[in-house]
Amino acid sequence: MGSWDRVQWIAVTGPLIQVDDVVVSYGTHVAVDHVSVDIDSAATGLLGANGAGKSTLMKAILGLLTPASGHIRILGHDTAHAGDLVRRRVGYMPEHDCLPPTMTAADMVVHLAQLRGLPRRDAVRRASEVLFTVGLEEERSRLIEGYSQGMKQRAKLAQAIVHGPEVVFLDEPTTGLDPAGRAEMLTLVRRIATDLGIHVVVSSHILDDIRRTCDSVVVLREGKLATAETLESFAPTSSQGMVAEVGTSANADKLAAALAARGLHVTREGEHGIVISDGSDAAMDVLRDTAADAGVALRRLVPAGGSVEDALVTAMSE
Amino acid sequence: MSAMPDRPSNALTEASSGTAQIHDISFAGYDGERTAVAKVPLILAWWSVLRAFGRRRGWVAKFVPFSLLGLAFMPAVGVLTVRGLFADTLDEIQLPVEMLPYSDYLGIIGTMIVLWTALVTPELVCPDIQHRVTSLYFATAVSPTRYVFGKWLASFGSLLAMTLLPVLLLWVGNIMFAPSVTDALRADLDQLPRIVGAGVIVAVFFSTLGLAIAAMTGRRAYAIGALVGLILGSGVLSGVVSNGGNDRLGAAVNLVGVPLDLAQRLFGDNGISVVTHAVSYVIIVGLSAFVLLNRFRSRA
Numbered sequence: 058m059g060s061w062d063r064v065q066w067i068a069v070t071g072p073l074i075q076v077d078d079v080v081v082s083y084g085t086h087v088a089v090d091h092v093s094v095d096i097d098s099a100a101t102g103l104l105g106a107n108g109a110g111k112s113t114l115m116k117a118i119l120g121l122l123t124p125a126s127g128h129i130r131i132l133g134h135d136t137a138h139a140g141d142l143v144r145r146r147v148g149y150m151p152e153h154d155c156l157p158p159t160m161t162a163a164d165m166v167v168h169l170a171q172l173r174g175l176p177r178r179d180a181v182r183r184a185s186e187v188l189f190t191v192g193l194e195e196e197r198s199r200l201i202e203g204y205s206q207g208m209k210q211r212a213k214l215a216q217a218i219v220h221g222p223e224v225v226f227l228d229e230p231t232t233g234l235d236p237a238g239r240a241e242m243l244t245l246v247r248r249i250a251t252d253l254g255i256h257v258v259v260s261s262h263i264l265d266d267i268r269r270t271c272d273s274v275v276v277l278r279e280g281k282l283a284t285a286e287t288l289e290s291f292a293p294t295s296s297q298g299m300v301a302e303v304g305t306s307a308n309a310d311k312l313a314a315a316l317a318a319r320g321l322h323v324t325r326e327g328e329h330g331i332v333i334s335d336g337s338d339a340a341m342d343v344l345r346d347t348a349a350d351a352g353v354a355l356r357r358l359v360p361a362g363g364s365v366e367d368a369l370v371t372a373m374s375e
Numbered sequence: 376m377s378a379m380p381d382r383p384s385n386a387l388t389e390a391s392s393g394t395a396q397i398h399d400i401s402f403a404g405y406d407g408e409r410t411a412v413a414k415v416p417l418i419l420a421w422w423s424v425l426r427a428f429g430r431r432r433g434w435v436a437k438f439v440p441f442s443l444l445g446l447a448f449m450p451a452v453g454v455l456t457v458r459g460l461f462a463d464t465l466d467e468i469q470l471p472v473e474m475l476p477y478s479d480y481l482g483i484i485g486t487m488i489v490l491w492t493a494l495v496t497p498e499l500v501c502p503d504i505q506h507r508v509t510s511l512y513f514a515t516a517v518s519p520t521r522y523v524f525g526k527w528l529a530s531f532g533s534l535l536a537m538t539l540l541p542v543l544l545l546w547v548g549n550i551m552f553a554p555s556v557t558d559a560l561r562a563d564l565d566q567l568p569r570i571v572g573a574g575v576i577v578a579v580f581f582s583t584l585g586l587a588i589a590a591m592t593g594r595r596a597y598a599i600g601a602l603v604g605l606i607l608g609s610g611v612l613s614g615v616v617s618n619g620g621n622d623r624l625g626a627a628v629n630l631v632g633v634p635l636d637l638a639q640r641l642f643g644d645n646g647i648s649v650v651t652h653a654v655s656y657v658i659i660v661g662l663s664a665f666v667l668l669n670r671f672r673s674r675a
Binding site for chain 1: 403404405406408409410414415418419422426431432436437502503506507510511512514515516517518642675
């Protein structure tokens with residue numbers, strides 16, 4: 058019996074995942090470059106362009122790759138020393154096709170559950186439950202070779218959560234899916250984090266996937282940590298001012314002059330935009346009344362400072 | 376009915392009233408028992424054997440393994456059938472218990488063993504490589520070493536069914552059909568460890584060699600071609616070397632002859648050089664194991 062069995066699984070407090078000054082290299086190419094980050098949200102996105110080091114970092118966290126330097130702790134355990142222990146307690150959904158085509162989804166999920174330590178009886182029962190959860194209950198007895206891409210992604214997701222992991226890593230879960238399949242997968246991923254209580258770490262280069270599923274985001278750029286924040290912190294607020302858009306340039310000039318006359322500090326943005334530096338409710342009341350008095354229709358009113366997407370794109374590319 | 380222990384209490388909506396129960400079949404966390412990681416190779420081996428025998432697949436996938444296994448039993452079944460049908464006649468002419476000597480059995484089914492190695496062993500690893508299933512395994516507690524051990528167990532176990540069970544059947548049948556079961560058992564008991572030993576020697580050799588060659592590629596056809604080519608090539612090389620005057624070296628490079636001759640030697644002197652065959656056996660098995668472990672040394 059290996060040392061694994063003598064290691065007691067102890068629930069720990071502190072961050073779910075601690076990445077401390079980790080470097081991972083492929084030969085001379087440094088894929089992850091001195092990254093330090095704590096991950097603790099219900100759903101965290103690993104965001105970055107292709108080749109930014111997302112999958113490499115994910116594999117290093119799982120202990121599938123050995124860092125050249127640095128330490129990684131997941132659920133309080135060092136992956137370098139307790140990799141097998143950790144991998145039985147977490148789930149992983151690889152990006153690429155990796156399912157045995159000559160097995161049924163039910164057999165495959167039971168098999169993977171047993172390999173993660175579930176007795177056969179529990180494995181069979183939970184496989185049935187998890188296939189129901191991911192929407193494959195009707196197709197469970199079909200060979201995987203006959204599955205569509207969307208069904209394969211669901212089967213991969215099912216095997217990743219069948220053993221009730223504390224945290225599940227999903228590497229590009231929407232790869233190869235059509236828009237409807239993608240929407241369903243994102244809903245499933247969000248459900249895992251919110252309804253099933255499993256921490257989710259999602260890797261993606263698609264901003265919208267992260268925005269729709271995650272609470273916080275770790276942005277990687279060329280192997281380095283660009284930023285790690287909650288998504289909320291990227292959201293623009295009215296404290297940065299508001300941008301009002303009107304239909305024509307003449308109306309924009311007219312409204313800007315009227316607002317200035319009523320004591321608001323305004324600047325022009327583009328042909329139809331007016332930036333009001335004060336985003337308070339009182340200032341918005343003044344804007345409403347001024348627009349009504351001037352006979353100018355407001356077409357759009359948004360916080361200044363850009364969208365979440367703008368902020369994240371900036372973080373990814375700066 | 377008791378509540379399932381692995382569900383959080385707030386996720387459980389089970390109610391009992393009279394004879395009816397409502398179960399929450401939705402997915403929840405798991406806090407139940409977990410099996411020891413030492414079982415991982417056994418689990419892997421069991422599922423691999425099922426796959427090799429074509430479980431949940433068409434009759435074509437089942438035909439080869441079951442046919443070869445059936446053919447391996449044929450000599451034993453044939454002999455025992457004759458003994459059963461003509462017991463009185465055989466007793467009158469006092470035919471020896473061993474109509475078919477145990478020492479010759481593995482040589483007789485040698486072709487089936489080689490075909491099994493070439494046709495069935497690649498099924499154990501090639502699909503995993505071709506479809507990158509190993510990346511899924513290695514993301515669990517299946518380390519590369521455990522993976523190799525599990526696959527080897529599957530290969531060894533299924534081959535052992537072919538190299539051991541038919542001979543065991545023959546041994547049991549010979550005793551059962553003998554005029555005096557107790558006398559036959561007493562006379563034949565010393566054959567049992569030899570039968571087991573011979574089966575193990577042949578199964579270890581071909582399972583390790585077959586797996587090592589098959590693991591080189593994800594394409595079953597290539598693996599089958601490589602195995603057939605290697606075995607036939609070794610036979611040709613053996614002949615050339617022997618004709619050149621070096622009989623010992625010739626015998627040592629014959630991939631079929633080495634394990635079969637060594638296994639036969641357990642039943643009595645068959646004229647081979649035990650040292651030469653044993654050294655060749657250890658080198659080939661050791662080299663195959665090294666190649667196999669090296670092939671899967673990385674998880675990523």
